[in-house]
Amino acid sequence: MNDGSSNTAKPPPADCGGHNGSFSIVSWNVNSVKSRLAHLSDYLTRFSPDVVFLQEIKTETESFPYPEIESLGWTATVKGQKSYNGVAVLTKKKPVLVADALDIDDGGQARYLETELDGRRFICVYVPNGEPPASDPSSKERLIYKEKWLDALNGRIRKLVADGVDFVLGGDFNVIEFDSDVYDPAAFKGSAFTVQEIRSRFKALYFNGLTDALREKSPRSPLYTYWDYRFSAWEKNHGIFLDRLFLSPYFADRLTAADVDAGFRALEKASDHAPVRCVFDLSSAPEDVNE
Amino acid sequence: MNDGSSNTAKPPPADCGGHNGSFSIVSWNVNSVKSRLAHLSDYLTRFSPDVVFLQEIKTETESFPYPEIESLGWTATVKGQKSYNGVAVLTKKKPVLVADALDIDDGGQARYLETELDGRRFICVYVPNGEPPASDPSSKERLIYKEKWLDALNGRIRKLVADGVDFVLGGDFNVIEFDSDVYDPAAFKGSAFTVQEIRSRFKALYFNGLTDALREKSPRSPLYTYWDYRFSAWEKNHGIFLDRLFLSPYFADRLTAADVDAGFRALEKASDHAPVRCVFDLSSAPEDVNE
DNA sequence: GTCACAAACG
DNA sequence: CGTTTGTGAC
Numbered sequence: 001m002n003d004g005s006s007n008t009a010k011p012p013p014a015d016c017g018g019h020n021g022s023f024s025i026v027s028w029n030v031n032s033v034k035s036r037l038a039h040l041s042d043y044l045t046r047f048s049p050d051v052v053f054l055q056e057i058k059t060e061t062e063s064f065p066y067p068e069i070e071s072l073g074w075t076a077t078v079k080g081q082k083s084y085n086g087v088a089v090l091t092k093k094k095p096v097l098v099a100d101a102l103d104i105d106d107g108g109q110a111r112y113l114e115t116e117l118d119g120r121r122f123i124c125v126y127v128p129n130g131e132p133p134a135s136d137p138s139s140k141e142r143l144i145y146k147e148k149w150l151d152a153l154n155g156r157i158r159k160l161v162a163d164g165v166d167f168v169l170g171g172d173f174n175v176i177e178f179d180s181d182v183y184d185p186a187a188f189k190g191s192a193f194t195v196q197e198i199r200s201r202f203k204a205l206y207f208n209g210l211t212d213a214l215r216e217k218s219p220r221s222p223l224y225t226y227w228d229y230r231f232s233a234w235e236k237n238h239g240i241f242l243d244r245l246f247l248s249p250y251f252a253d254r255l256t257a258a259d260v261d262a263g264f265r266a267l268e269k270a271s272d273h274a275p276v277r278c279v280f281d282l283s284s285a286p287e288d289v290n291e
Numbered sequence: 292m293n294d295g296s297s298n299t300a301k302p303p304p305a306d307c308g309g310h311n312g313s314f315s316i317v318s319w320n321v322n323s324v325k326s327r328l329a330h331l332s333d334y335l336t337r338f339s340p341d342v343v344f345l346q347e348i349k350t351e352t353e354s355f356p357y358p359e360i361e362s363l364g365w366t367a368t369v370k371g372q373k374s375y376n377g378v379a380v381l382t383k384k385k386p387v388l389v390a391d392a393l394d395i396d397d398g399g400q401a402r403y404l405e406t407e408l409d410g411r412r413f414i415c416v417y418v419p420n421g422e423p424p425a426s427d428p429s430s431k432e433r434l435i436y437k438e439k440w441l442d443a444l445n446g447r448i449r450k451l452v453a454d455g456v457d458f459v460l461g462g463d464f465n466v467i468e469f470d471s472d473v474y475d476p477a478a479f480k481g482s483a484f485t486v487q488e489i490r491s492r493f494k495a496l497y498f499n500g501l502t503d504a505l506r507e508k509s510p511r512s513p514l515y516t517y518w519d520y521r522f523s524a525w526e527k528n529h530g531i532f533l534d535r536l537f538l539s540p541y542f543a544d545r546l547t548a549a550d551v552d553a554g555f556r557a558l559e560k561a562s563d564h565a566p567v568r569c570v571f572d573l574s575s576a577p578e579d580v581n582e
Numbered sequence: 583g584t585c586a587c588a589a590a591c592g
Numbered sequence: 593c594g595t596t597t598g599t600g601a602c
Binding site for chain 4: 323519521524562
Binding site: 082 | 583584585586587
């Protein structure tokens, strides 16, 4: 069984929220921001993250619960869509909206949001799932879309790196990088989460010099961020590592901690994803700079 | 505006629940017993009624929430149906199921439940609405069904009275007896709630010597038990008196109180009907017996 | 299993 | 407005 005790949500350390140079960023696939408003408000109040990436808000931009989020002290930059997908970036100061889509012809699916604040980019992504619909299990259409989407993301990231931009790229990547990232690798063999066409495009992100914050710092093993609602997946700890925080070198050098707040998956009416968080010390030059 | 303050739910008097001969019966159209389980549990715990008539439980007999009701100390006798209608009688001791339908050919709509306990009958009814469907506003089919149903009910009641059976007949009668029983009589003129064919059949119940407990004892004026979910009907007190408790002479002679618990209509996620209650003193012979 | 949505009903 | 049912998604 899984009670999430090793990662149950707890009060923030005193240096959270930007004091003393501490800076924290969270990514959370909330599976409907309206249904998750109580949990999200609770998270914001307790951890006071500086930047929050939300995926699957499942509402249109105009219907985002701005009043509730703003009353807690955050401003929301939103790319919404009816029923499906939808991403948002919450920040304490109003950012510049750099882009609300990748350069891809996908009928305007709300999966990408790039914001800039104090010269840094905060990029929220919801990578396509890629599995065929139940009505047409042999269709490759969604897989091809996922491949194209990851190609476009790699193109964008390559450009930011080339331009020397400091950024954090977080979200639900819908990729199982290693067999050890899923409770039952055999069950996902050949799926859009594991096939070579997808894994290779995912790994290309690293070639741009990015660091996976959770892989770097989280003590959790196995490192899961998603547990299906069905089949008692949470109780059996049948999870998958899907949610990621990728750091450009500037942020990677200043990373102090990263973890999965699995306690939020244990709550009543939880999202099927837990929030993932990374913490930075932005107050001083990193240790290795002086070596 | 309507805050229900004159009838807000309050703790029961010390003699509730069968102590000292006090005996109480409630009728409540819950509009889905599953959706109303919290309110119903609250009601049962606070008022401890001896008999409860539920209408519009909107679930099949097997899907009734027996565990929750039984854990509170009641046994449920249920005539359920998928999606629509459905009636139940809750009692503290297991009753005999006398009938779960009237003698009428209606495709088995779950609208009638007659139980016997300690030689008394407790009869729960959900009278057909009778209004035509929106798709065919001139259809008389449902009105005719309502007429037939009330005829069958009258036949049944006549027989019980003739047999000298003591009983309480409670439920949602879907009849506006007098123009003063509705906030806007003009709006219901010619409707299946008020037309002569229905009112005359409804009034025939009285000819069997029954007493309307609420009309007899409730201080409420106007006496409403239903407020539409739409058009802010509750806030404007645009109500209708639809839910009734009819008493055979034995019960009428021992009636001590009857009222509408409108406070339950004021709650969040309320049913559109309030529970109606009558209280008896069954410990001694009634006053007028010795006169 | 938990979402969102669209009908139908009252 | 607030139920139920059905569909589709993940």
